[in-house]
Amino acid sequence: MPSPDDQQRRQMEAELHDASTRLEAILGAAEIGTWTWDIVSDLVVADRNLNRIFGITDSRDGLPVDDFFKSIHPEDLPHVKATVQRSVSAGGGNFEDDYRVIQSSGGIRWITARGTFQRDEKGRAVSMSGVLIDITGRKKAEAERDLLLERERAARREADSLNERLNFSLSALDLGYWNWDAVTDIMTVSERTADIYGIRADSVGTREAMRSVLHDEDRDRARTTAIEAVASRSDYSIEYRVNHPVHGLRWVAARGRPVLGSDGSVTGMMGVVQDITERRAQEQAVAELSRKLRAQTAHFETTLSNVADFVYSFDREGRFTYVNRGLLDLWGLTLDQAVGKNFTQLAYPREMADQLMRELAQVVTTRRPFTGETPYTNHAGKLGYYEYIFTPIFDEHGEVTALAGTTRDITERRVQEQSVIELSRKLRAQTEHFETTLSNLDDFVYSFDREGRVTYANRSLLALWQETPESVIGKSFKELGYPDDLANRHLSEIAQVIATRKPHVGETPYLTPEGEWVFFQYIFSPIFDEQGNVSAIAGTTRNTTERKKTELALSSAREELQRHAEILEATVAERTARLQETIGELEAFSYSVSHDMRAPLRAMQGYADALLDDYAPQLDEIANRHLTRIRKNAERLELLVRDILTYSRVAKENIELTPIPLQAFLDNLLPQLPNLQPPVAHVRFQRPLPTVIGHEAYLSQIFTNLLGNAVKFVAPGVIPVIDILTEDQGDSVKIIVKDNGLGIAPEHFTRIFNIFGRVHPDKQYEGTGIGLSIVKKAVQRMGGVIGLESKLGEGSLFWFTLAKA
Numbered sequence: 001m002p003s004p005d006d007q008q009r010r011q012m013e014a015e016l017h018d019a020s021t022r023l024e025a026i027l028g029a030a031e032i033g034t035w036t037w038d039i040v041s042d043l044v045v046a047d048r049n050l051n052r053i054f055g056i057t058d059s060r061d062g063l064p065v066d067d068f069f070k071s072i073h074p075e076d077l078p079h080v081k082a083t084v085q086r087s088v089s090a091g092g093g094n095f096e097d098d099y100r101v102i103q104s105s106g107g108i109r110w111i112t113a114r115g116t117f118q119r120d121e122k123g124r125a126v127s128m129s130g131v132l133i134d135i136t137g138r139k140k141a142e143a144e145r146d147l148l149l150e151r152e153r154a155a156r157r158e159a160d161s162l163n164e165r166l167n168f169s170l171s172a173l174d175l176g177y178w179n180w181d182a183v184t185d186i187m188t189v190s191e192r193t194a195d196i197y198g199i200r201a202d203s204v205g206t207r208e209a210m211r212s213v214l215h216d217e218d219r220d221r222a223r224t225t226a227i228e229a230v231a232s233r234s235d236y237s238i239e240y241r242v243n244h245p246v247h248g249l250r251w252v253a254a255r256g257r258p259v260l261g262s263d264g265s266v267t268g269m270m271g272v273v274q275d276i277t278e279r280r281a282q283e284q285a286v287a288e289l290s291r292k293l294r295a296q297t298a299h300f301e302t303t304l305s306n307v308a309d310f311v312y313s314f315d316r317e318g319r320f321t322y323v324n325r326g327l328l329d330l331w332g333l334t335l336d337q338a339v340g341k342n343f344t345q346l347a348y349p350r351e352m353a354d355q356l357m358r359e360l361a362q363v364v365t366t367r368r369p370f371t372g373e374t375p376y377t378n379h380a381g382k383l384g385y386y387e388y389i390f391t392p393i394f395d396e397h398g399e400v401t402a403l404a405g406t407t408r409d410i411t412e413r414r415v416q417e418q419s420v421i422e423l424s425r426k427l428r429a430q431t432e433h434f435e436t437t438l439s440n441l442d443d444f445v446y447s448f449d450r451e452g453r454v455t456y457a458n459r460s461l462l463a464l465w466q467e468t469p470e471s472v473i474g475k476s477f478k479e480l481g482y483p484d485d486l487a488n489r490h491l492s493e494i495a496q497v498i499a500t501r502k503p504h505v506g507e508t509p510y511l512t513p514e515g516e517w518v519f520f521q522y523i524f525s526p527i528f529d530e531q532g533n534v535s536a537i538a539g540t541t542r543n544t545t546e547r548k549k550t551e552l553a554l555s556s557a558r559e560e561l562q563r564h565a566e567i568l569e570a571t572v573a574e575r576t577a578r579l580q581e582t583i584g585e586l587e588a589f590s591y592s593v594s595h596d597m598r599a600p601l602r603a604m605q606g607y608a609d610a611l612l613d614d615y616a617p618q619l620d621e622i623a624n625r626h627l628t629r630i631r632k633n634a635e636r637l638e639l640l641v642r643d644i645l646t647y648s649r650v651a652k653e654n655i656e657l658t659p660i661p662l663q664a665f666l667d668n669l670l671p672q673l674p675n676l677q678p679p680v681a682h683v684r685f686q687r688p689l690p691t692v693i694g695h696e697a698y699l700s701q702i703f704t705n706l707l708g709n710a711v712k713f714v715a716p717g718v719i720p721v722i723d724i725l726t727e728d729q730g731d732s733v734k735i736i737v738k739d740n741g742l743g744i745a746p747e748h749f750t751r752i753f754n755i756f757g758r759v760h761p762d763k764q765y766e767g768t769g770i771g772l773s774i775v776k777k778a779v780q781r782m783g784g785v786i787g788l789e790s791k792l793g794e795g796s797l798f799w800f801t802l803a804k805a
Contacts, residue, residue: 088117094115095117098113110136155567175273177272178271187205187207197244235255252276283523318343322339390405444522447539655698662726663688689726708771733803738797
């Protein structure tokens with residue numbers, strides 16, 4: 001008859017077997033198998049879960065390890081065997097590897113295998129025990145995530161390419177672009193737009209703030225034009241003046257278009273701007289030319305002082321006899337200081353001075369003008385080019401008595417420069433050189449009387465008409481073959497200029513005799529007599545065909561960019577929703593498994609404790625050792641489950657962020673942590689500490705884990721010293737935890753923030769490998785980022801950021 005002790009033992013064994021059965025069921029639900037490998041006999045004993053994963057019927061009596069190797073994917077088998085062999089050769093240690101298993105049905109599963117060697121009394125590895133976890137779902141989720149990320153990157157590359165082409169088109173046209181958000185009233189401008197307005201691209205602000213740089217007389221007109229465009233949902237075009245902080249008053253042409261939402265409301269406006277100061281200067285030069293030709297020599301100095309070009313003259317020996325104000329300002333000299341000096345005396349480099357003197361001598365000898373170019377570096381350090389012309393001046397006997405010169409910046413406006421050079425020559429030769437100057441312009445230059453009859457047409461326009469000066473002078477538009485509607489429109493515009501006394505800008509298509517359509521932009525400007533009455537009309541016309549083509553190409557590029565942006569947005573939204581759904585399912589699964597594992601774990605731990613407490617003397621050494629191992633592994637698995645629950649809670653629960661004074665927070669937290677008190681450890685932190693925006697429970701978790709690691713991971717005999725510091729980063733605070741521990745190699749910086757990302761042996765330093773994952777997730781939930789700086793043997797510096805209160 002069994003004794004009471006035997007009955008109690010059998011009952012406990014039955015309960016232990018029941019707990020083991022429930023644990024195996026839970027592990028099976030979680031697709032986790034357990035195994036033990038006897039290295040001496042080379043037999044592996046596995047539970048039913050592992051047999052099912054490998055497709056083996058039964059291994060309770062042990063099967064050769066090669067039977068299990070047969071189920072491993074051929075591509076993974078070599079490195080699995082190599083990993084096992086290295087662990088055995090090293091005398092035993094932890095083993096971990098990820099590989100694929102081919103099931104009997106032909107399906108492939110991904111698993112993670114982890115094992116620990118057991119040694120005999122001589123320290124030799126005699127067996128190995130561990131678990132296999134089916135991670136196929138995680139691998140599929142990672143593959144889907146990588147595919148989504150690659151597609152997103154490809155879409156972004158395509159969008160960036162389209163944006164680059166758009167920017168190139170704007171740059172080629174010397175246009176700046178801008179965008180106004182009607183909701184925020186914020187203006188966004190390109191670098192070229194910022195240059196034109198003399199502002200910083202990142203400090204524009206509201207639309208009204210941008211208008212502050214406009215000329216006082218133009219500001220209200222610009223505001224009214226924009227308001228009318230929004231109200232009518234139509235494009236607008238306007239020209240106005242800008243008070244540039246460096247270049248002074250500049251003329252700007254602005255064009256805008258309202259952006260409409262799906263409901264037809266105006267959500268913003270976008271457009272382009274262009275610096276037309278040079279064009280305006282040209283218009284002014286033409287008007288000034290008309291006045292100069294009437295006033296002749298009396299206004300010579302005023303004209304040359306107001307042109308952008310440098311104008312000067314020499315005697316036959318190369319000494320300056322005249323220098324206009326622009327060149328004097330560049331030199332920083334007065335007229336008296338410059339007149340009578342040659343290039344060398346004006347500090348020109350010797351080689352350049354000699355070259356210029358040779359060119360002047362050539363003009364005297366050949367009696368012909370000389371044109372040259374020279375590079376220069378502007379105030380912004382960029383390379384530019386000047387073109388200069390030396391022209392002979394003849395006396396009444398036809399002898400060269402002096403030389404005149406003009407210099408123009410041709411970096412951007414070569415055609416306009418040629419016009420000003422011709423103006424300089426015309427002013428010297430007065431009326432007889434007028435025709436030569438205007439005939440060398442690429443633009444069409446002409447004039448009418450008040451009735452719209454042609455009084456002048458330059459050579460370019462005559463070539464387009466295929467006419468001679470004699471055949472066009474005195475004729476009206478209709479007599480020149482203009483269609484009735486175009487002729488009547490021009491007559492109406494001339495009447496408008498006379499009535500308003502202001503220039504008129506228009507645009508028109510033209511069919512050449514060769515049958516090609518071209519586009520022109522024209523300007524009609526009033527010419528005033530001595531009494532201030534409009535006596536005639538001067539005009540210039542420029543070929544804008546290429547600009548029209550570029551505008552069409554730009555519009556097409558914008559439409560293509562918008563189409564790709566919409567496709568990208570829809571794709572990203574769809575992929576993000578699918579990824580969030582997958583992550584939610586994985587979190588729910590992890591939370592459920594972690595909760596269901598705790599009950600059998602506590603039962604195992606309780607029964608193991610009871611056996612050790614009540615029957616340890618009656619059990620042999622092996623039984624005591626096995627029970628101790630069961631208890632320790634149950635305790636470790638309990639910690640693992642607890643940390644998984646903590647991570648799951650931090651990852652998904654709703655939180656409210658509030659101001660937290662760090663000073664008071666740490667003063668309250670540190671006394672609750674006995675392992676951080678002297679003489680066990682020394683914690684120092686600066687005072688005062690700022691107030692941050694965060695969640696108090698999450699912040700406690702962060703500091704508890706970081707400080708706990710700082711105390712745990714130190715060399716034997718070293719007293720932990722921990723410093724807590726902060727750095728002000730404007731809108732945020734950088735919080736630093738610095739220790740004198742073991743340090744971390746750089747290749748592990750990313751891994752340690754992953755779940756189970758341990759870098760130190762768990763037998764020497766206990767832990768679950770989840771603590772830093774919890775820290776990272778808590779920081780992210782509070783809107784911050786985390787990182788570290790460390791070297792092996794030199795301690796670690798962990799930092800994270802939180803918003804400043």
